[in-house]
């Protein structure tokens with residue numbers, strides 16, 4: 001089963017759950033374990049995060065009222081909103097209308113966080129050089145390690161200790177813990193739920209420039225804060241020696257196709273995130289790489305959990 005579907009030119013509907021399931025299908029040697037998939041409860045996002053919001057769902061028809069009362073949307077938000085209106089019927093046809101709240105999914109994540117002993121601060125590393133997925137125990141937690149993988153769990157400031165200078169990569173994906181108020185707030189309520197954050201200077205200091213070949217693709221997930229957006233194109237990419245060749249958008253929708261929150265004025269919470277794409281100046285792929293894509297999916301209830309993009 002495909003994990004994505006083309007809705008219109010440059011617009012795709014992704015299925016996060018199937019993407020992960022496909023990755024592990026029949027990849028285990030252990031006869032007891034054949035497949036692995038994420039618990040479907042995680043994707044029971046049936047209503048917008050703030051469903052009490054009265055403006056919700058009426059955004060295109062309420063345009064006149066909005067323009068009177070709110071500042072205009074920025075160009076990007078306007079473009080994504082228009083694309084959403086264009087593909088809305090198609091999205092709804094491909095999704096299901098379901099239950100009335102997200103309670104099951106949110107409770108599931110709370111319980112998971114409460115039970116997990118995973119310590120993101122601990123340093124450990126390993127390798128699965130076989131062509132099969134393996135299940136292994138580390139510190140009393142079970143991990144699935146996909147085939148042909150080397151992994152390192154460590155703070156990124158120890159990057160050079162673990163990655164040899166001569167190692168070059170085809171693809172580098174960064175999903176940085178951008179400094180933001182929202183994470184500070186969730187950490188204040190529950191220390192286990194948030195994560196540590198990095199400043200723009202910390203992210204820029206990651207020595208990616210040593211690990212590129214002429215066609216290394218560098219992808220950076222970015223929040224909607226202007227200071228983060230500008231840092232990627234004006235600060236990080238020039239330092240790392242890559243040029244901005246595209247920007248893709250991940251639009252988070254409920255199981256019935258509505259955005260998970262309202263489209264907002266600049267600098268406010270949006271139902272989408274950006275994925276910046278960089279390639280070295282001498283890359284032979286720069287002219288052919290798709291510059292813009294709109295990727296829709298029902299997000300997992302785990303905060304910041306990104307959908308798999310292979311295939312798109």
Ligand SMILES: C[S@@+](CC[C@H](N)C(=O)[O-])C[C@H]1O[C@@H](n2cnc3c(N)ncnc32)[C@H](O)[C@@H]1O
Pocket residue numbers: 120154155156157175176177178195196197198304305306307
């Ligand atoms: C935006 S989240 C990544 C989410 C992940 N890509 C996913 O799809 O589930 C940022 C991650 O950076 C981790 N992090 C925070 N400080 C870090 C550091 N100094 N070095 C490496 N990772 C760090 C956090 O624990 C968090 O898991």
